[in-house]
Amino acid sequence: MKKALLVIDYTVDFVAKDGALTCGEPGIVLEGYIEQLTKEFIDRTEAVVFAVDVHDKNDPYHPESVLFPPHNLRDTAGREPFGALKQLYHDHHEQIYWMDKTRYSAFCGTDLEIWLRARGIEELHLVGVCTDICILHTAIDAYNKGFSTVVHEQGVASFDAAGHEWALRHFENTLGAVIVR
Template identity: 30%
Template sequence: MAQTDPVQVPHRDQEGDGTALLIIDMINCFDFPGAEALQPAAEAAADAIERLRAEFEARGWPVVYVNDNFGEWHSERSRLVERALEHDNPVTQRLRPRADDFFIIKPQFSGFYATNLAVLLPKLGVTRLVLTGIATDICILFTAADAHMRDYSLWVPGDAVAAEDPERNRWALRIMQDSMGAETAASAALSLDDWLAKLDKSKSPLNE
């Protein structure tokens, strides 16, 4: 009897309670209306994002870039990065993705809309998300709302996101905190370990 090849079982969702860092729209040419107001705040946010990315890399935890296609429907990762670098802006230079980072291209505000992010995260065993990038009152807010509806625990560090207007930045952070249960403390004031400990404590049977 001829030997047959074993049936290939597709890779299923990983078990666990993993955490991923999402870097949203920081691969950017800053050539849109309002960019002059946003870019300085984005550069300041890049400081915190760099620190968080280094910590995730040291732990071997996933870093996921979620980036707009800026209307370039034929674009893919390398073309988006190359085009942003041509504009010689320090944000993309500092935060250009590593070879092992994941890269999701989105066509609209939310990182979950018409992308494979909702498939990728369960495959990685992720249930907790740290959202960083721009703009707090648009793409961060919409992504957080979709993540909240999917029961992800959220941390949106106030020093790792930026918007064109400081008041709208504060407004969006309040919405995410009050309506989505997101932690919004700055990464300079709350460590990754402390946030995870707060989540574990909140899920303890003694707090139910």
């Protein structure tokens, strides 16, 4: 079965201590695991997608504008991959599909499903932030589109510990996802 790794929103704004909408330490500690897993997928020539939130400054029409402070603004350092992932992307950008997304789910309003289907991918491995927001919504869409889903517990985090725990149970018990512990 062909697999793809989706690294979702692992950016400076979502992870760095001074990020605009950071999950802080819970996100920071994921760095080594996500870096290693990304390298493994690249080494096995399996698909890697960096699905990265993008917003325009002062966009009054985006629903997140009233829910969260400005974050992952287009053409800012906040959208760069966090930590070692920045260099990894730089070194392997021809093997990593960078995909902008404007909603929680990496599928909503993007070509992700077409890109995956064209490559015969059937199993998605999810890492990044936030477990109970963008990872969750991506996993729900993956389920509804018939993809097998694997969530790496050591590769996901949130700024809401209770939401994180709830989402992990939901992935497994409601979406039938495999949780790698």
